[in-house]
Amino acid sequence: MINLTINGKAITAPEGSTILEAARANGIDIPTLCYDKAVEVYGACGLCVVEAEGIPKLLRSCSAKVSEGMVVNTESERVVRSRKIAMELLMSAHDGDCVAPCQLNCPARTDCQGYVGLIANGEYDAAIKLIKNKISLPASIGRVCPHPCEKACRRQNVEEPINIAQLKAFAADMDLKADSYMPDIQEPTGKKVAIIGGGPAGLTAAYYLTIMGHSVTVYDMMDKMGGMLRYGIPQYRLPKEVLDKEISIIEKTGVKFVNNSKLGVDYTIESLKAENDAVIVAVGAWKSSSMRTPGEELDGVYGGIDFLRGVIQGNAPEIGEKVAICGGGNTAMDACRTAVRLGAKEVYVVYRRTRAEMPADKLEIDEAEEEGVIYKFLTNPLSFNGEDGKVKSITLQIMELGEPDASGRRRPVPVEGKTEEIAVDSVILAIGQKLVQGDVSELELNERGNIVADPDFFTTSIDGVFAIGDATNRGASIAIEAIGEADRCVKAVDAYLNGQQLDTRVPYISKRDEDTIDYSDREKKDRINPKVLPADVRNKNFDEVSLGFTEDEAKAEADRCLECGCREYYKCKLLNVAQRYDICPERFKGEMPQKYSHDENAFIERNTSKCILCGLCVRSCREVMKLSSIGLMGRGFKTDVSPAFSLPLDETNCNNCGLCVQLCPTGSLTEKFNLPKQVPLDEQYSEEFVEIDGMKSSVIVSRYNGKVLRVIPNDEVSRNSGLSREELRKLL
Amino acid sequence: MRIVIGQGSCGIAAGAEKVRKALLNTNINKDDISITGCIGMCYLEPIVDIYDDNNKVTRLVQVSENDAETIAQFVESGDKSLLDKLIVSDEDSEFLTKQTRIALRNCGILNPEKIDEYIGAGGYEAIKKALTEMTPEEVIDVVKTSGIGGRGGAGFPTWFKWNAARSSEGEEKYLICNADEGDPGAFMDRAVIESDPHNLIEGMLIGAYAIGAKHAVVYVRAEYPLAIKRLKKAIEQAKEKGLIGNNIFGTDFSCDFMIKAGAGAFVCGEETALIESLEGHRGMPRLKPPFPAQSGFWRKPSNINNVETFANIAWIINNGGEAFAAMGTEGSKGTKVFAVTGKVKRSGLVEIPMGKTLRDVIFDIGGGMKTDKDFKAVQMGGPSGGCIPAELIDTVIDYKALGATGAIMGSGGMVVMDESTCMVGMAKFFLDFTAKESCGKCIHCRIGTKRMLEMLERITKGEGKEGDIELLEELCYSIKDGALCGLGQTAPNPVLTTIKYFRDEYEAHIKDKKCPAGECSDLIEYKIDADKCKGCTLCARNCPVNAISGTVKNPHVIDTDKCIKCGKCYTVCKFGAVVKE
Amino acid sequence: MDSKKVDLSLLDGVLNEYAQVKGSLITILQHTQDIYGYLPKEAIELISEKTGIATSEIMGVGTFYTQFRFEPVGKYLIMLCQGTACHVNSSELILQTIKDELGIDDGQTTEDGLFSLKCVACLGCCSLSPVMMINEDTYGSLTPDKTKKILKELREAAQ
Structure with a gap:
């Protein structure tokens, strides 16, 4: 036995073993993409490099043998730098989408x-x-x-x-x-989390933290949970019965709901903090934004979300027969279509750009028009004019489109001297919404008046208090944005509850x-x-x-889905290694070595543009299977893996043993699922045994949601059995 | 009287074969006409040496087939004045007299196709001495004393490799000669094989005896057909004389010889890739260890040396290791052959003792610049080497001293550049080469060289951006550290040395979008100097896009919008009126 | 080229000599190319059959080395040296001249099948740079005019 030190740990290894073998045997992981014990060492990827004291060159640990007294560092700065650049280079030439x-x-x-x-x-x-x-x-x-x-x-x-x-x-x-x-709920952790706000952000956080075993209470000022989903979205778009059912499932997981309980009145952030291990502030943005147009204070001028909430709560404001909605977003659509349904005869949507620039969903725009809504494009309110304190008309500035602005949309500019006046009974301002600041006065706010929350850690000015959703940073956005923050915040909070800090930035993926x-x-x-x-x-x-x-x-x-994302995403070794280093392949952006192309037969799909030339497929086909159905073609940057004469696999001596697929560290060679439509899924793998011609043979079985997706031969018997995948599946 | 025509590849390319045929058509006795290899004065080819009966030579240079009759008249009349315009000048003669020739000692003197000439000059005495008077260990000792290092470039002690191969266990061992001279700008090995193949064979036989190999293999690049032909012939002749085969000189030493032609892959100069190629595979390097001395050709102990290394061995055995070691510097012994080319006045093969300076080679022997522009840099070591700037012209030729500049001794390519050569363009040229020649096995080389090339291409097109130099450097150091074999590990050297010595030129491309050398076509404009233009219309007639206008005898003008910067006007103008800016 | 015209019997000699000698693949391919001017698919399949080396490996070797071709080349194969000395002495101008004169790019053959152009690694005639080889003949110290003249002469000689 040889004595050596790896990363400060004294270990022994049999004479003749490689540094990689010695490290692995002692639980030290060294990344590699071209090594597999089934085939001879190759040394292509260079990721397994390590530094050894007294040796000036980096060593490829897959081939360098251990020696007595050797002092090895597998994670030195130089090693990490080398791996990082190797991965950046590799990914700069890897033409594939990890996810769609x-x-x-x-x-x-x-x-x-x-x-x-x-x-x-x-x-x-x-x-x-x-x-x-x-x-x-x-x-x-x-x-x-x-x-x-x-x-x-x-x-x-x-x-x-x-x-x-x-x-x-x-x-x-x-x-x-x-x-x-119903999701499986993990063992109780004994940790308590309070969430302020029962909107999409708060409910999302509550659901997932509860699944993790934490004890969660949601506080909400309204009489029911749902936040803007309930009080901002009209019934014709989201029936409350649907929302109720979904919220009741969340409640069933064990979340405690406390309604009609208002921050600053019934409790404070500090008081919740005192009773809980963590607090998440997800209070949303409940105040309609002002247009700063003269006459906004007149009777009959309503805020968009105030109007919608009134209708939903059964106390719709008086809008009369002629209604103008200012704005072009989805709230404007909700407002105008609600106005139509309330019986208004003339409903205008006043928008300063054109239809093409409207931020609202196209379907909504069309459906509103079908319902009788009249669009006043390229107009902008100059003033709301009233009589006896009640709005009677709007003066509109006629606009035209000028140069594109920062958002890429053409900027509307007033046409000098051209105005129009329309008579109205009411006006609904649907141009945005804001946080009610007084509620969160305990927290630091930014210049926009929103809560300052770290975009990756979701921490606020108070330790243990996290904030997400419309109330934070850049203000109100769409529900899914808040849900996304909640999803990441849950992980950060869970880490916090375990005494850790978690950066929730999404790691690198290939696009x-x-x-x-x-x-x-x-x-x-x-x-x-x-x-x-x-x-x-x-x-x-x-x-x-x-x-x-x-x-x-x-x-x-x-x-119709084009299946953009990679089927091997969940087990991609390449991605796994790439995410271990803080890589930026963009710096080396350049030509791709191969044209995006693919060749497939009943089982195997080849996608050479994703190939990283580790050679495992070619080598295993030659060394293990003795078939050499595929080979390395060309040289240098343009080297390609292909059958001779670029034949399809089915026209070679390939017996579909699947060994190459099994060894491929990325999605260049993949085995198809036993599904009509191919879709990336996080399969569960297990080794199982089947009987082939009286012999016990190992196969790898992948399942998803209980269904067998792939059966991959895993020894000489199954690889050479000549059985199709279907036949193998039947043997399980 | 003997008429000897220099017939190396260079000579033949310059017309030596036409000269020989023309001479055979004269009255000169055909038996008196023979050939030799390359004397190394490539810039004066074709060369004809006339030996009188006292073996005194009259050297004629730049001979054409039209001179054959004149030579015949001289042979008949002995009137030397006939040859006045052909005889080499004293100045040019110095090109040879200032050299010290060991590896090249027979080149351009003996007929490479006649073994008897080699034997007559003392050939095969060294192998006889080794076989009959010395043990293999004693041979290795002499080589050790000589201090000779691998002439392929790295200078690794030859005795050490021989000793390692000798010590490796196994009956079957191979001695391999690396004649895959792939460095663009280097042709020393080709000259040795074409001009003195028996010297190589003898050196290899001694090596084979020393390490205990029964098989000798020469791996020659396919681009050298003449070298292969002459080597084959030489092997046949040596076999006939019993110098190759069983029981050589009656001893129990037997050795066979085999030639394998490469098929066009620079990476096969790397010893493990060479072995892969010898075995008939793609020339992709193997991991080291194991080293070839333990597991090489057919996984047997193998020793690989370069042609020039072997070309010195017979001399060392004949003259003793001390004689060789007496030349050179502390760390670099003996002589080194260089192929001096580029913008130098006298280009060709130069063998000098180590310890001379670059100035000695380029100016003293090479005669300085052939253009009226100043010396700018010399590129040494090809794609693995670097550019040494004018201010380091007094650098001593020694492995260590050259290495300290960032370049390397290399196999001997020495490409001289004047101020019209863009150094960023030079780096791009080499990266283009290595990227094309990368075998594609390891990431750093396969993708790294390609990305470096793309960056250099952008810079020379004026699309460089702030931070590119630093990114290039970062990539360079990473490739040096991470590449699998020597090709990749040294590929960044041309970039690193040009950045080190010519950083301002990179910055000019990136920041000012200018090419100071006036070579990068995207960054220059052609203009006509009205004072110099004579209105000859030559430029206008040669312009492929009719971008030049003007009337006869009046200054012409280039329409820069139409100009495609092909440079034809610049080349054809006889008055230097077309200028690059 | 019509693949039916590939006369495989021409390979007998080479295969008899080398098929069973291990490590001879490159040698066999070199002889094959000498015979046909390129490596026909049928020949590769026959070599595979006789040597037992998989076609994917033969193609792997064939496509690794620049010497091998898989398409027939023109009567005159122009090999333009890409060495350092040639570069320094403006071989780029010569390349442009050939491209302009023949209307082909590196790796292509003229429509009349007369010329093929290939940029090759250093030919080792650096003192004569810029240099090109056309079939067996080397042409040195090229200038655009000299290059045009050589091409013109060859074209005339072929007619």
Whole structure:
């Protein structure tokens, strides 16, 4: 035995063993992407480098042997620097998406591709479980979310994006119809958390902290939970019955709800802090913003959310027959469509840009128009004019579009001297909402008047008090943004409760350059929208406008998904190593070595643009299987892994043993799932044994939600059995 | 009287074969006409040496086939005045007289295709002496005394490698000659094989005896067909004489010889890649350890030396290690051959004792610049080496001293540059080379060299940005540290040395979007100096895009919007009126 | 080229001599290319059959080394030296001249099948730089005009 020191730890290792073997045997992890004990050492990736005292060069630990008295450091500054650059270089030439752009663009990083794919496969149970990893109110959010996911959906480059939000609502509705999914609750931790505010942020935090075993109480000033989902979204968009059901599931996990309890009146942040281990402030933004237009103080001028809340609570303000709504966002849409439903005859939407620039959802804009709403584009209120203190008309400045502003939209500029006056009975200002500052006076506020919360740790000026959602930093945004913050805040709070600090910044992932993606081979298939009530029916009542997807519609729509994200995301060794180092491959951005292309047969899919040339596939095919179905072609930067003459795998002597797939450290070689629609899933792997021709043989089985997704031969017998995957599956 | 025509590749390219054929067509007795290899005065090719009966030589240079009759007349009449315009000048003769030739001692003198000439000059005496009078250990001792280091570039002590291979267990061992001379700008090895193949064979036989190998292999690059042809012939002749084969000189030492031609991959100069290639595989380096001395060709103990190293061995055995060690410096013994090329007046092969300075080679022997521009830098060691600037011209030729500059001794390529060479462009040139030649196995080299090249391309196009130099440096040091083999580990050297000595040139490209050397076409503009322009219209007629206008005998003007910067006007102008800015 | 015209019997000699000698793949490929001017697919398949080396490995070796080609080349293969000395002595101008004259890029063949252009590693004739080789002949100290003249002469010789 040889005595040596690794990272200050004295260890012994058999003579002739490599540093890597010695380290692994002693629980010291050294990253590598090209080493596997099944094949000869290769030394390509250079990630396993270590520093040894007295040796000037870095050593590749996969090949360097241990020697007596050796002092090895596997994590020295030089070693880390070398690995970091190696990974940056590698990722700069790795043309692949770890996860789909829809997921990346979702503030909560909801696995859209995952649940869309599961829906396409008819796996609704699995879909709702996956959704509920991130969203505790999916039926509600599916209905109201402005779906940033769809804005990033690549299907729009073919024709239109996938109807992701509606698919989420579909899966959630299915779940609400029957025995709803209840998460497993972990053992109680004995830690108490108070959450101020029962809106989407507060409820999300409550749900996930409870699942983690913490004891959570939510305090809310209103008589019911739901926050803006309940008091800001009209019934025709989100029926309160749906919201109630979802909130009741959250309550069932064990969260304690305390309603009609107001911060600053019934309790203070400090008082909650004294009784709890942590406090999360998620009070939201409940005050309508002012336009600073003369006449705002007149009777008949209402704030958008105040108006909506009044209607929902059954005390709708008097709006008369002619109503003007100022603003172009979703609150403006909610307000104008609500006004129509309240019986107003002329409902105007006053917006200073054009339809194309409206931030509201396109469907909402169209549906409002169908319901009779009149758009006054390129107009801006100069003054609200009143008689006897009551608003009677609006003077509108006519606008035109000028140069693009910082947001990229063309800036509206007044047309000198051109105005218009419209008579109104009431005006609704739907231009934004703000935090009610007095409530949170215990916390430090920023110049915008919002709570200062660390964007990654969610900490505030008081230790143990965290803040999220509309009340913080840049102010009000969409619900899913608040949910995303809540999701990350939960992790930070959980760490805090364990005496740790957690940076919740999302680690590095690989993304394809959008400009390089070719869609020309994609067949066009129209987007499917759920059927809606006819405009002349719905504009007279508050019934839900959307009728939701039927099962067939949902499956067909979900099937349109382009499957952007990588199937190997959950077990990708490449990504795992990349995330260990603070890498920035952008600095080395340049040409990609291979064109994005893929070759597939019934089991295996090859995607050379993701290949990192570790050589494990080629080497295992040659050294272990003695087949050499694939080889390294060309040299240098353009080296490629391919069968001879670029033949498809099926035209080679490949026997689909799957060894190459098993060893591939990334998504360049993947085995397909036993599913009609391919979708990245966090499978569970286990080694199992089957009997083949009277011989016991090992196979690796991957399951998801109880379903067998892949069976991968794992020894000589199964690899050479000639059995198809289906036949192997039957042997389980 | 003998007429000997220099017939190295350079000579042939310059027309030596045409000269030989023309001479054969004259009245000169065909038996009196023979060939030799490369004397090394490449800039004067074709060269014809006329030996009188006292073996006194008259050297004729830059001979053309049209001179054949004149030579024939001289042979007949003995009237030397006929040759006046052909005879080499005294100044040019100094190119050779200032050298000290050991490895090249027979080059350009003996006929490489005749073993008897080699034997007549004392050839194969050293192997005879080694086999009959010395033990392998004694041979290694002499080599140790000589202090010779590997002439492939790194200068690693030859005796040490031989000793390691000798000490390795196993009956079957291989002695391999690395003749995969891939450095662009280096052709010493080619000259040795083409001009004196038996010297190489003899050196290898001695090496094989020393390490206990029965098999000798020469790995030659395929781009050297003439070298392969002459070496094959030499091996055949040596076999016929019993100098290769079984029981050489009646001893129990047997050794066979094999030539393997490379197929175009610079990386195969790296010894483990060379072995992979010898075995018929892709030339991708193996991990070291194990070193070839333990596990090399066919996983047997193998020793690999460079051509020039072997070319010194017979001389060392004949003259003793001390004689060799008497030349050179403390750390670098003996002589070194350089291929001096580029903007130097006299280009060719130069062998000098270690310890001379770069100035001695470039100015004293090489004659300085061939242009009217100033000496700017010399590139040594090819893609693994670096650029040494004018201010370090007095650097001593010694492994350590050259290494201290950031360049390396290298295999002997010495490319001289004047002020018209852009140093960023030079770095780009080498990175383009290494990126193309990278085998693709390890990340640092495969992607790192490519990314460096892309950065350099951006800089030379005027798209460089603040921080690029620092990023380049960071990448350079990382590649040096992380690459698998010598090719990758040394690939950053041309970038690092040009940044070290010519940082201002990089900054000019990045900040001012200017190329001070006037070489990067994206950063220059061509203009016509109206005072110098004679209105000859030559430039306008040669412009491929009709960007030049003007009338006869009046100054012309270039429309810079139309100009594609091809530089044709600049090249064709006879009055220096076209200027780069 | 019509693949049916590949006469595989021409390989008999090479394969008899080398197929069973280990480590001879590169040598076999070099001889094959000498015979056909390039490496035809059929020849590679035959070599695989006779040597037992997988086609993927043969192609791996073939595509690693710059010497090997998988398409027939023109009557005149122009190999333009990319060495340092040539670079310093403006080989770029020569490359541009050849491209302009022949209308082809590195690695391409003219439509009439007369010329192929390949930029190659240093030919080792640095003192004569810039240098090119056309088939077996080396041409040194090139200038754009000299290059044009050489190409013109070759084209005329071929007609």
